[in-house]
Amino acid sequence: MTLFQFILIAGVVLAAILLIVLMPGDRSRAIKRIFALLFAAAAVLAILFPNALTAIAGFFGIGRGADLLLYGSVIAMLLFAVSVIRAKARSDDRVTELARAVALMEARLREQQEEGTDER
Template sequence: MTVFQLLLIAVIAIGAIFALRLLSGDRSLAVKRMLAILFAVCAVLAILFPQLLTWVANLFGIGRGADLLLYVFVLASLVFALISVRTRARQDARVTELARSVALMEARLSERQDEGR
């Protein structure tokens, strides 16, 4: 095992630990944690046994393991982008709803103050 492989495994282990600690407060917490652990295990296996990655790539009709990694990365990036867009849209809708509520409450308070004068 090379120093670079040890460094990569350490970085992945630290990333997985942070992911497990930071992924809280969501309904799908268990799924996120399982995916984080699965990612870490797959990454460590790919680092320790690069020929295994090429073997898996060949099962899918892909010539090299590096190509498989690229394809998986592109797909993961697209999924992440879609999830981010949906999350941002939900947050924007929530902020709009809250702003409307605050504006209506301020208008009601203003009306009551005007009536009291």
């Protein structure tokens, strides 16, 4: 194993650990962890056996393993972009709900204060 392969494997393992530890706790947490571990295992295997990636690419009719890796990276980047956009939309919805609740609460407080000053 070359030094560069060792550095790449260490980087992949570190990224997988960070993904597992820092993921928010929702219902799909276990699935995300499994995919992170599968990705890490596939990355380590691709680093250790680059010719296998070329063989897999040939099976799919792609000339080189690097091209297969590029196509997979593009798909992964698009999936990541979709998940980020969905998360932002959910966050925006939550902020909108909170803003509405605060506005209604402030209106009720003002109404109560006005009623209190009218009775005096």
